[in-house]
Amino acid sequence: MTLEDVLLQVESGTDKALETLKEYCRFPTISAHKKAQPETAAFVRRLLAENGFEAREYPTEGGPNVVFGQMMVDERKPTLLMYQHYDVQPVDPLNEWKRDPFDPTIQDGKFWGRGCGDTKGNLIMQLLAVQAWRAVEGRPPINLKFVVEGEEEVGSPHFASFVHANKEILKADGATIEGGDHLHEGTPKIELGCKGILYVEMVSRTASVDQHSSYAAIAPNPAWRLIHALMTLRDAKGRIKVPGWYEDARRPTARELRFLKSSLFSSQALKGFWGVSEFIGGDNDFELLRRLIYSPTCTICGFVSGYIEQGTKTVNPAVAKAKIDFRLVPNMKQEKQLAKLREHLKTKGFGDIELMPAAEKLESAAISPSARVVKAAIKGSIDAYGREPEVWPWSIGASAHGFFNEVVGVPSISGPGVSYDGSNFHAPNENIRLTDFVGGSKHMAAMFARM
Ligand SMILES: [Zn+2]
Structure with a gap:
């Protein structure tokens, strides 16, 4: 069966993809310091072109270029848009890093380096899924688009005007925003919007x-x-x-609360990561999760x-x-x-x-669990992981959902992705687990088929 072959192909392509990720993570693309943006944008454009996408850079007024790429295989097929950003957070305090943040390494089953989880690893994981489909079937089963901006970590001050000016090319049947987390024990998580x-x-x-x-x-x-x-x-x-x-x-709906009831969220694990002894709101995991999402x-x-x-x-x-x-x-x-x-x-x-x-332009947004892109992500998780993902009504962090599901009108979710709850986003020692990288890519490849 094709999908099984594609998932196996993801595994065989992993080593090469990780080498590409190292190359990508060597660019010190700190948007807060306006560093390395033109060369990173050019790298992303070349990467998309090498993988069969029609790719180009769009200048923004006063900001770095946005990279856009598309692969239209059949106009009767659905289209999935993947949003990414090529910039990263600053690295200080530098003395808390165990390794050079811009000299990525693989150690203890993990990939270490600034941006590997947020979100350079997600782009490479998605391209690995595309490569697997091309190797097995010659092309992916749906139309694909990528849009990759360079200022997400400073609140996307120039992306809004790009989106407003280019709504037509961004049209799609669903979108994924950056990536998604895994829970500690490995279950993938998808989020249907953001704060x-x-x-x-x-x-x-x-x-x-x-x-x-x-x-x-x-x-x-x-x-x-x-x-x-x-x-x-x-x-x-x-x-x-x-x-x-x-x-x-927005108040919780009964359906959303059912998702949270079956959640594997553990406040104990977070306390361990952070060295915190007590949380605001008690110690009942369901109540804490509800508070985390709806407050x-x-x-x-x-x-x-x-x-x-x-x-x-x-x-x-x-x-x-x-x-x-x-x-x-x-x-x-x-x-x-x-x-x-x-x-x-x-x-x-x-x-x-x-x-x-501040010039932050990231608005809250959320879609219904019955959207096509949500169903595809849930089915794809069963194909790739043998189980349903953890579903959150929206992410607790800000993200670019508003640009897509409100400005362009494309329902968007976060996930599949490569990170986990110990990925240290925005902090020293950012890392991803290799198993999540492979799992995320299989999830993505399966989701293409389920759209
Ligand atoms: Zn970030």
């Missing part, structure tokens, strides 16, 4: 210059002022206190003011700054939530605190 993110910098300035702290009895302190403002945003249990914040948030968040990502170097400095600072991220669940939109935040701070008497939203 969105509203990222703001808050600045409190109470003077034009720092003062000697002996004046603190009469001089205002911006750090205290900012802390007092922050205290009005969230309570100790994580509940956001901005009026109307939860108004638009919007408000997180202080960083806070600076005054003097924090060696020794003492008695200073009453002039400025305090905080960076805050709000994770938004589907139906909550950035602009509307930002307006609520502004209104709240004004009402609480903190209208003087400056609010600067």
